[in-house]
Amino acid sequence: MTNHKEILRLKSLGLTNTDIAAACTCGRNTVTRTLARAQENGLTWEKARAMSQQEVSLKLFPEEVHQHQCHQCQWGQTMPMGSDLHN
Numbered sequence: 832m833t834n835h836k837e838i839l840r841l842k843s844l845g846l847t848n849t850d851i852a853a854a855c856t857c858g859r860n861t862v863t864r865t866l867a868r869a870q871e872n873g874l875t876w877e878k879a880r881a882m883s884q885q886e887v888s889l890k891l892f893p894e895e896v897h898q899h900q901c902h903q904c905q906w907g908q909t910m911p912m913g914s915d916l917h918n
Contacts, residue, residue: 833857836879836887838865843876865891 834855841851848862855862868891869875879887888895 832888833861833865834884835865835869835891836882836884838862839869839874839876839879839887842866868892 837855838851838857838861841854842848842862846854848859848866851862852859869879872890874887874890882890
């Protein structure tokens, strides 16, 4: 999962989007999208600093964080990832 908090931190240090993408091993479009969402939500590095990585991701991309935490089992029930209840 992308470290959105790190993207905000690196941007606050003045790195280019290309350099941030390389440092975070993600695409430049991911960096651009993250920074745009942060701006839309008024989330600056100063605010994100006190938040956990997951809190930052949830604030910026709540629908994607939920998708990573759950998946559909063969019976159509949503189960937590790594659950042994599928057997």
